[in-house]
Amino acid sequence: MADADGGPAAKAAAKKRKVGDKLLKDEVVTCYAASCGMCRRNCPIYNITGRMVHSSTGKNRVIRGYMEGKVRPSKELVDAVFTCTLCGNCDVMCAVPNTEHFIALRQELVEKGFLVEALDEVAKNVERTGSIYAQPMAEPRPGKVTVYAGCRWGYRANMLKKILQVLEIAGFEPRILEEVCCGYPLRVFGFRERYDRNKRLVLERLGGEEEVLTLCPTCTVELVEECGLPARHALSAVAERIPKLEVKHPLKAVLTYHDPCHNARYNGVVEEPRALLRHIGATIVEMPSHGAHTTCCGGGGGLSSTRSDLSKEVARARVKEAMGTGAEMLVTDCPTCFSNLREAAQEMGSPIKVALVWELLLKALR
Amino acid sequence: MNYIEELLSALGPDKVLASDFDRFSYSSDFSPMGPGEEVVPDVVVLPKDTQDVLEVVKVARRHGVPITPVGGMTGMAGGALAIRGGILLATHAMGQVLEIDVPNQTVRVQAGCTLQKVNDALEPHGLWLPHLPESKWSCAVGSAIACDNDSTFGAKHGKILHPLLSLKVVDGNGRAIEFGHRKTRFTSSGYKLKDLFAGAEGTLGIVTEVTLKAEPMPPYRRVEMIVMPTLTRAVDLLTHCHRSGICLEAAHINCRHRLRFYTHAYVVKHGHEPEIPDWAGALLAFAVAGEREVVDPQVEWVIRQAEASFGGQQVRERDIVDSWWTSKHTLEFEPFHQKWPATQGEKMFGAADVGIPMGMLERFYDEGFMRLMAEYRLSVLGMNAYVESPNSIGFSLSCAVFVDYHDQDEVDRYRAFNLAMARKALEMGGTCTTYMSDTYLKIPVMREEAGEALEYYRKVKDIFDPLNIMNPGKKWEHATRKEGGEPHG
Numbered sequence: 001m002a003d004a005d006g007g008p009a010a011k012a013a014a015k016k017r018k019v020g021d022k023l024l025k026d027e028v029v030t031c032y033a034a035s036c037g038m039c040r041r042n043c044p045i046y047n048i049t050g051r052m053v054h055s056s057t058g059k060n061r062v063i064r065g066y067m068e069g070k071v072r073p074s075k076e077l078v079d080a081v082f083t084c085t086l087c088g089n090c091d092v093m094c095a096v097p098n099t100e101h102f103i104a105l106r107q108e109l110v111e112k113g114f115l116v117e118a119l120d121e122v123a124k125n126v127e128r129t130g131s132i133y134a135q136p137m138a139e140p141r142p143g144k145v146t147v148y149a150g151c152r153w154g155y156r157a158n159m160l161k162k163i164l165q166v167l168e169i170a171g172f173e174p175r176i177l178e179e180v181c182c183g184y185p186l187r188v189f190g191f192r193e194r195y196d197r198n199k200r201l202v203l204e205r206l207g208g209e210e211e212v213l214t215l216c217p218t219c220t221v222e223l224v225e226e227c228g229l230p231a232r233h234a235l236s237a238v239a240e241r242i243p244k245l246e247v248k249h250p251l252k253a254v255l256t257y258h259d260p261c262h263n264a265r266y267n268g269v270v271e272e273p274r275a276l277l278r279h280i281g282a283t284i285v286e287m288p289s290h291g292a293h294t295t296c297c298g299g300g301g302g303l304s305s306t307r308s309d310l311s312k313e314v315a316r317a318r319v320k321e322a323m324g325t326g327a328e329m330l331v332t333d334c335p336t337c338f339s340n341l342r343e344a345a346q347e348m349g350s351p352i353k354v355a356l357v358w359e360l361l362l363k364a365l366r
Numbered sequence: 367m368n369y370i371e372e373l374l375s376a377l378g379p380d381k382v383l384a385s386d387f388d389r390f391s392y393s394s395d396f397s398p399m400g401p402g403e404e405v406v407p408d409v410v411v412l413p414k415d416t417q418d419v420l421e422v423v424k425v426a427r428r429h430g431v432p433i434t435p436v437g438g439m440t441g442m443a444g445g446a447l448a449i450r451g452g453i454l455l456a457t458h459a460m461g462q463v464l465e466i467d468v469p470n471q472t473v474r475v476q477a478g479c480t481l482q483k484v485n486d487a488l489e490p491h492g493l494w495l496p497h498l499p500e501s502k503w504s505c506a507v508g509s510a511i512a513c514d515n516d517s518t519f520g521a522k523h524g525k526i527l528h529p530l531l532s533l534k535v536v537d538g539n540g541r542a543i544e545f546g547h548r549k550t551r552f553t554s555s556g557y558k559l560k561d562l563f564a565g566a567e568g569t570l571g572i573v574t575e576v577t578l579k580a581e582p583m584p585p586y587r588r589v590e591m592i593v594m595p596t597l598t599r600a601v602d603l604l605t606h607c608h609r610s611g612i613c614l615e616a617a618h619i620n621c622r623h624r625l626r627f628y629t630h631a632y633v634v635k636h637g638h639e640p641e642i643p644d645w646a647g648a649l650l651a652f653a654v655a656g657e658r659e660v661v662d663p664q665v666e667w668v669i670r671q672a673e674a675s676f677g678g679q680q681v682r683e684r685d686i687v688d689s690w691w692t693s694k695h696t697l698e699f700e701p702f703h704q705k706w707p708a709t710q711g712e713k714m715f716g717a718a719d720v721g722i723p724m725g726m727l728e729r730f731y732d733e734g735f736m737r738l739m740a741e742y743r744l745s746v747l748g749m750n751a752y753v754e755s756p757n758s759i760g761f762s763l764s765c766a767v768f769v770d771y772h773d774q775d776e777v778d779r780y781r782a783f784n785l786a787m788a789r790k791a792l793e794m795g796g797t798c799t800t801y802m803s804d805t806y807l808k809i810p811v812m813r814e815e816a817g818e819a820l821e822y823y824r825k826v827k828d829i830f831d832p833l834n835i836m837n838p839g840k841k842w843e844h845a846t847r848k849e850g851g852e853p854h855g
Contacts, residue, residue: 029771029772030714032394032399032404032771033394033396033398033399033714033771034396034706034714035394035395035396035439035440036396036440036501036504036706037438037439037440037501037503037504037505038503038504038697038704038706040438040503040504041480041482041503041504046458047461049459050412050456050458050459050461050478051383051388051391051412052388052391052392052410052439052456052458053387053388053391055391057391057439058391058392059391061390061391061393061394062387062390062391065386065387065390065393065404066387068402070386070390070404070406071386071387071390072386074385074387076385076387077385077387080385080387080388091701091702092701092702093704094702094704094706095702095703095704095706265701288486292701293701
């Protein structure tokens with residue numbers, strides 16, 4: 001973690017907030033004073049519920065009230081604070097790290113004994129099995145470049161195999177080590193101690209690696225910013241090798257790309273998947289919300305566990321936006337986004353096909 | 367049942383928020399407030415349509431409870447604060463676009479629809495609603511009417527009354543009434559009662575639906591900035607433009623200090639504030655929109671005239687102009703570097719919104735703004751004079767100073783400064799407010815400004831809201847007449 005020079009981990013440390021800290025207090029007062037509301041334009045939850053507490057402005061006001069003893073901890077407050085995908089739209093629209101504020105309040109409430117049962121179960125899964133799903137993680141394999149599959153791909157052996165094949169075609173020799181969850185769910189669900197214990201395991205297993213290619217945008221953020229590891233999303237690595245990728249079966253399709261929040265907003269992976277898709281022959285039409293100003297799929301922040309109804313509504317809104325482009329395919333790279341959007345499209349009876357960029361790449365390049 | 371129980375019974379639990387945290391989340395707007403000055407409503411309701419609003423008013427009438435209707439809560443003078451407690455009626459859930467009539471270029475929306483959302487809906491039809499303040503992403507149509515706020519494009523398209531064709535209001539009598547002239551641009555029939563709601567701050571009723579005139583979207587826009595030696599010369603140049611037939615879409619005169627408020631994107635890129643010549647007394651920023659072959663000659667004519675006859679100098683560093691336009695209109699900030707908190711890193715700000723006759727700008731700046739600011743020991747952020755009347759010069763001023771919200775004394779001095787500025791504006795033949803409305807902060811000056819007209823204000827209020835339940839304590843102090851429920855006020 002040689003990061004004293006202001007690298008990602010140092011920046012992440014600078015972003016850390018704790019209820020009671022002066023910095024957090026100053027920032028929520030700034031928000032209180034500005035009340036500019038710019039964070040609310042694309043807030044996926046506020047725009048459905050219309051409740052101020054579901055917006056960044058509202059939560060910041062509540063944090064101020066909490067710190068001043070004017071808002072009491074309660075089960076209802078916990079429900080409101082966890083009704084958020086932590087998608088980071090409000091971070092992009094603001095100079096203060098709003099989602100870190102919300103995580104700080106979540107941690108505070110959990111430490112006060114207000115547990116969200118469904119999220120506690122997820123944490124127990126990680127503690128027992130290393131996976132949020134209590135499923136086996138990816139099977140270790142030898143190779144030269146370490147690939148971190150994470151919980152989402154870990155137990156989907158078939159899909160993981162396809163991703164690794166793409167990496168092989170691109171000239172990598174993927175190696176998989178014994179994995180545990182990156183820890184993101186533990187951190188954002190408010191389980192600070194459990195997170196710290198898990199982080200030690202992550203560092204034990206990945207700490208000595210020169211480079212880690214990740215397959216999940218959220219794991220990427222966590223490994224880079226929280227663990228200080230030299231990780232990057234595998235699509236970035238593959239995109240660097242575009243000139244060497246021979247297209248054997250061009251993809252003649254018009255598609256739209258759903259930027260996963262963490263890749264677009266925090267990892268800066270926006271152009272790479274598009275470049276790859278164009279390379280294999282796709283025509284891309286953009287949704288109004290794309291790039292850093294993407295819209296959440298509804299699956300982040302634990303919302304699918306705490307408020308599956310809202311989570312699905314957010315996903316449906318995104319599918320609707322994709323349909324508005326006239327594209328025949330809605331493509332993404334995040335396993336959570338993929339599942340949420342595909343399920344929503346199916347429920348809606350939408351003609352749009354939800355696809356993973358890795359599958360399309362494999363079909364075109366193999 | 368108490369009134370909150372009645373609201374719950376009438377609307378259901380999803381639309382009635384009574385928890386401490388929900389109420390606290392509606393406890394402030396953009397107005398300077400000292401420590402502990404937050405204003406927490408007793409209950410918040412989230413109606414979805416006119417019928418829901420009627421139910422709320424029915425309950426409020428029965429119990430004599432105040433209703434404070436709010437939109438984005440981005441107002442800068444406390445208009446959205448429930449200063450008398452009671453019900454805060456948040457309109458965000460009334461955010462639907464109901465009809466777009468393309469051949470007639472009109473749009474019907476629910477009042478909680480944001481100005482940006484209206485424009486997002488109009489865009490595919492080649493139309494737009496030019497009433498666009500900087501707060502457009504969260505400012506609701508109903509709020510724009512209630513505050514009679516400014517628009518970036520006021521020089522061509524005026525304020526909200528200009529596109530406002532018709533509106534549905536639930537008044538204090540508990541009736542839903544449509545006022546206006548349907549989809550026509552104007553009428554000579556009847557009294558123009560819809561106009562009463564512009565700037566009424568919800569004191570006469572709650573706007574629930576609105577029909578607005580949309581305009582064809584211009585294919586091209588050019589934005590420029592000219593450094594002028596004085597504010598007066600900038601006004602002279604604008605007069606010359608109007609006399610000559612130039613159609614400005616936006617025209618804003620900034621004092622030399624105020625540019626700083628709009629340079630965030632420049633500072634992020636260059637690491638320092640842009641340099642302004644020592645001789646500069648004003649910066650005129652303007653836009654012309656339309657077909658390129660029509661626009662460019664007009665813009666170039668304005669610049670030529672400014673430089674040849676008015677002592678001006680075009681700002682040639684494009685980053686400065688673009689930075690201003692980013693802050694003013696596009697809001698396409700670099701992610702994680704938005705302007706508000708950066709501007710307010712150490713101190714937040716407050717602004718007074720007086721109006722003055724066009725020939726008074728320089729004098730008011732010296733005597734009404736800079737002198738009073740020094741007197742009240744505040745530090746300058748700057749003055750912006752927005753032209754807000756279509757094809758005619760009429761200023762809405764934004765006189766901004768830094769205010770430390772942690773310092774109650776400074777917040778109090780800011781409020782006193784604001785009142786003093788308003789009085790100075792009256793002395794010069796002006797008005798105490800142009801885009802925030804009177805709220806509860808300017809009531810003493812508002813009474814002076816209204817004079818004998820106050821009697822008629824009272825009669826109008828009694829017609830629409832005889833129980834004084836509609837945003838009481840805003841605009842003016844109105845005596846409560848007991849009828850039905852318990853008196854209030």
